[in-house]
Amino acid sequence: MNNSDDKLANRNRRSFLTRTLVAGGIAATAPLTSNALARPINSPDTASKAIEPFYGKHQAGIATPIQRNTYFMAFDVITTERAELIALLKAWTDAAAEMTQGPAHMDKNADPEQAPKEMGATLGLPNSRLTITFGFGPTLFEKDGQDRFGLASKRPAALADLPRFNGDQLIPERTGGDISIQACADDAQVVEYALRRMVSLMNGAAQIRWAQTGFTAGYKPNETPRNQMGFKDGTINVPTKDPAAMHQFVWAGNEGPDWMRDGSYMVIRPIRIALEHWDKMKLAFQEQTVGRHKLSGAPLGKHHEFDKLDLEATDKDGNYLIPENSHVRLSAPESNDGAQILRRAFNFDNGVAQIAERWPPWHQSVTFDAGLLFQCYQRDPRTGFTKMFEKMAKFDMLNQFTTHIGSGLFACPPGAQPGEFIGQKLFS
Template sequence: MNNSDDKKHNATRRNFLTRAVVAAAAAPLASQAFAKPVESATSATPASTSTSEPFWGKHQGGIATPIQRNTYFMAFDMLTTERTELIALLKAWTEAAAEMASAPAKIDAHPDLAQAPADSGATIGLPNSRLTITFGFGPTLFEKDGVDRFGIAKNRPAALADLPRFNGDQLIPERTGGDISIQASADDAQVVEYALRRMVSLAYGIAKIRWAQNGFTAGFKAGETPRNQMGFKDGTINVPTKDPAQMHQFVWAGDEGPEWMRDGSYMVIRPIRIALEHWDRMKLGFQEETVGRHKYSGAPIGKQHEFDKLDLDATDKDGNLLIAENSHARLAAPESNDGAQILRRAFNYDNGVAQIAERWPPWHQAVTFDAGLLFQCYQRDPRTGFTKMFEKMAKFDMLNQFTTHIGSGLFACPPGAKPGEFIGQKLFA
């Protein structure tokens, strides 16, 4: 880089910091204005803002929020090593997230035709569509290559332990890890894309995109369990988000970790490619044996209703287990994992097609769907949640012959913020 490039780069960084500091200084006033319709994360939403989810509150939105139809996850790597620049970025991101979640986009009454628009205008006329924006901090934010870039290594929670390499993992480095994650979820795909574009714009010169994945859920009615691309209902057994005791037990971080993470949660996210063409050729009986549930009703094998209790001891007339020993439902059940549970919040994804090596005979190269599951879960501690459950599933689950984990991320999602604060503020106290 020559001297001219250096000057341009430094000027860009200074301009960004100026905007961020101004936004942070204005945060208390602007945030109070946006927060007026909502008193807390659990209060009822007024009819006039029925398409909005609260941003400010005890917990971040997008965790216990009823799942939306679209999501866009993005992991960032920090370019800066300056603590003040990281804090300025988090302030700017927080203020932008609060604004987008609370107020629909407006047309600039006095646009300057000689300047690039301050807003892309992509969501003008669109409702908030229950937009939530959720932030997470990855292990490398605390220490990377042995360097404590931001003076926070001592505050890394024990629960943010690196995930082990699981049996069958084919993780792509470009789809794994990240210093910070941002996930936008809403009922409108353009709303979530707009939210991430705005975050990327604010990060210019300070952080760069590492990897991203968008996703969607099947059309479903409120209270129904969505289906995945394999045709099965996905997420029948889950931590009930409206049960405070179970959410405290399994999802929200408590006194066991640092204070800055109390009332936050730990998120694991893994894009899982599914061999859909191979799966579609399987007999219905084999599909149901593999999953451990009836395809159309969602009921456990041998039962009639989706939410009937799993009977892991039930056998047929010949003494064979009704729910196969290596079925997905059995291996994922709390009864098979010493009671461990996770809050599952998963989306389908479809990236078009890709050339891959098949995992079944004759193992040739093929162009097929680059599609699958954007698996995501929240828990109080990944070591006793996802890792405990998946170590066994990675070895024995019958679904493994159709699925390949191609990416992975682990992030500490701090608690929600109050108006005038920024996400993760106590980490830097």
């Protein structure tokens, strides 16, 4: 760390301690909104498009307009047989293609003495733009020094383990996984059923490692939704309808293995937010922390949400209008050599949990177990999420209210074609 970093760190530390507000079990580090409250990639006017294609060049659920609900699940593969793993992927692919292509139907002639193939939870419901997205974690390629499935040599360099960031409080039971499956739809019951169906197909080849549900706020067409902290969440993002931008920042190219070309790398991290503490903060402090006006979403010193960030603007005393350690400044592409990620995050609320404060007087209390299911896609996490978050983990003012409690890194291969299973080229 250079001298300027030391000064900034000391200034942040003094600011942090003088505010005596932070519950440490809840307050560590995290980007509540990566990429400067990234612009949403959806609007409700797409809701009438009830079916999202499963087969294609890219997996659905990445550039797809974001849905209202999600169910993310990470699995450990417990079989040691390559053939059983392939059979599982085939079964999962067939089920995903079936569920995403239309509403559920029950066979009227089903044998009443057998468990029905169709469980019935979504009978009569449209599939609500259901997408199912698959990812492969680092441990699928090698685990505990063992190449279980002959895949170690095919692990992409971009699938490098994430470093441990300042303030991480990762729970092992909510971290990692050999394979991930994420269902997203505009109906919570549809996504819940999709994961139940996937679990029913495991047949002893895999087991659940961890899971998290999530939701997005309701909003009007072309209007940015607000997050649980009350700020518009999604103002800057990689434009999904710009092929050049998606190729530059999101889709994997020929720099890696052929089986990952046109796929993407996903980072997912549940972030608990100290909502009770945040709600007690003065409005001015909240806006300085984020770097935007709460009502309009405009950058500080501007009037409209989508006004360009002016990181050089100062007040009459020469202080930056957008503070040096604000979330917006630290996550902006201009502060990260142009790095960008495709942010696709959801809120979560797991009820309540007992939390122990990390700062005096170290109280224990029951509080909201809620926050952000942060998720982003990029061409290479080393030049995307990791590059951006290493700085944010040290200096972001939002770290006073947020704690990373889990983490996952997954290589999401390109989309499958009819007759193929997801990730087929990896096994060829």
